Amino acid sequence: MKILILGGGGREHAIGKKLLEDYHLIQLYFYPGNGGTSIIGINIDNHHTVLDLGIFAKKNAIDITIVGSEIFLLEGVVDIFQNFGLKIIGPHYLAAKLEGNRIFAKSFMKKYGIRTPKYDIFYCYEKAIDFLKKKTNSIAIKTNGIASGKGVFLAHNQNEAENALKNIMIKKKFGKSGNQIIIEEFLQGKEVSIISIFNGKNIIPFLSAKDYKKVEDDEKGLNTGGMGAVVPNPYMTNSIWIDFKKNILEPTLEGLLIEKLTFFGFLYFGLIITSNKVYLLEYNTRIGDPEAQALFPLMKSNFLNIIQSIFKDKDKEISIDWKKLCSCCVVLSSRGYPEKYESGKIITGLNSLEEPFYIAGAKREREKWITSSGRVINIVGIGNSIQEARKKAYDKVKKIQFDNLYFRKDIGL
Numbered sequence: 001m002k003i004l005i006l007g008g009g010g011r012e013h014a015i016g017k018k019l020l021e022d023y024h025l026i027q028l029y030f031y032p033g034n035g036g037t038s039i040i041g042i043n044i045d046n047h048h049t050v051l052d053l054g055i056f057a058k059k060n061a062i063d064i065t066i067v068g069s070e071i072f073l074l075e076g077v078v079d080i081f082q083n084f085g086l087k088i089i090g091p092h093y094l095a096a097k098l099e100g101n102r103i104f105a106k107s108f109m110k111k112y113g114i115r116t117p118k119y120d121i122f123y124c125y126e127k128a129i130d131f132l133k134k135k136t137n138s139i140a141i142k143t144n145g146i147a148s149g150k151g152v153f154l155a156h157n158q159n160e161a162e163n164a165l166k167n168i169m170i171k172k173k174f175g176k177s178g179n180q181i182i183i184e185e186f187l188q189g190k191e192v193s194i195i196s197i198f199n200g201k202n203i204i205p206f207l208s209a210k211d212y213k214k215v216e217d218d219e220k221g222l223n224t225g226g227m228g229a230v231v232p233n234p235y236m237t238n239s240i241w242i243d244f245k246k247n248i249l250e251p252t253l254e255g256l257l258i259e260k261l262t263f264f265g266f267l268y269f270g271l272i273i274t275s276n277k278v279y280l281l282e283y284n285t286r287i288g289d290p291e292a293q294a295l296f297p298l299m300k301s302n303f304l305n306i307i308q309s310i311f312k313d314k315d316k317e318i319s320i321d322w323k324k325l326c327s328c329c330v331v332l333s334s335r336g337y338p339e340k341y342e343s344g345k346i347i348t349g350l351n352s353l354e355e356p357f358y359i360a361g362a363k364r365e366r367e368k369w370i371t372s373s374g375r376v377i378n379i380v381g382i383g384n385s386i387q388e389a390r391k392k393a394y395d396k397v398k399k400i401q402f403d404n405l406y407f408r409k410d411i412g413l
């Protein structure tokens with residue numbers, strides 16, 4: 001069996017390790033991959049476009065492709081692979097707009113009565129400024145396109161809001177993704193990530209996860225791709241699960257079926273809990289990173305079987321078994337991330353590190369591990385409680401060293 005995984009972060013390394021754990025006779029390919037994936041599979045290079053990747057997959061008789069990163073989805077990789085008659089896990093281009101186009105996603109939520117914060121859409125700066133002048137509460141300003149995860153601004157006063165608007169709509173700091181914007185009611189609360197698998201008929205949620213998005217402790221500083229994660233999310237109580245299913249998951253499924261936006265892939269619900277109600281902030285059409293690194297070590301079911309069953313028989317019920325444990329993932333990064341940082345630093349302690357851990361931005365050079373990106377390594381602890389998992393993760397963190405190593409100290413607190 002040959003499986004191609006698209007992406008080069010800790011999430012892709014975690015998917016690959018889980019698949020090999022389930023069935024060791026797989027030949028894994030990664031694009032672009034990283035130093036970790038080069039040990040468990042083959043990193044392919046020189047295949048830059050999604051069309052090139054399709055040709056590679058066809059020529060090499062890849063059985064299944066799993067899309068990790070949204071970049072490929074928004075370039076239409078699924079449509080291209082399907083045209084080649086290849087099996088691929090991920091949404092086609094139109095469904096990927098649920099992640100790639102916020103106005104499309106919000107309109108979908110509104111049409112199907114999915115609970116989401118109130119919002120208004122603006123296509124011109126002057127109208128947006130006029131609207132802002134009447135606002136006294138905190139708001140979120142979002143670019144229509146996802147702008148590499150950088151297009152969301154929280155404004156607590158008029159000045160902050162006007163600055164954000166100028167940067168997006170006048171200075172065009174986020175290019176075309178800021179041609180249209182959403183101004184959304186700001187909800188204070190606890191964020192939850194629910195990642196699920198969609199087989200074109202049902203949406204089956206994974207365990208709940210909590211992502212730590214800001215670069216500094218106490219959720220301060222700039223937004224990042226994620227500095228850590230815990231599973232399960234302690235705020236996702238039984239009553240919130242019921243609320244989520246009724247007001248978000250079920251109407252989402254109804255909308256996907258009616259709009260014919262069905263696909264085989266992952267759907268990630270970015271939620272916020274406030275006053276005992278859960279709201280949908282956004283959809284992603286892939287597994288989260290670093291949520292994947294905290295989720296896969298707890299998955300008891302055979303992930304390969306789940307994926308294969310989707311292609312075999314979409315009427316077959318999918319159930320996923322999980323270990324009754326908790327996990328905590330701490331992201332080790334290069335100081336300065338998500339802005340400027342230095343790479344090329346020698347990493348020590350990795351070769352004797354206890355599993356699970358996942359490589360993100362590190363490569364192998366002449367038997368040495370070298371940093372190569374902002375997020376470098378994901379260290380995971382598993383325990384009977386989040387506190388125990390957290391302790392195990394941070395004990396392992398102490399074993400790793402490199403110049404300019406930076407990590408949050410409050411993951412799982």
Ligand code: GLY
Nearest residue numbers: 211226288289290
């Ligand atoms: N951790 C958030 C994301 O993957 O988008």
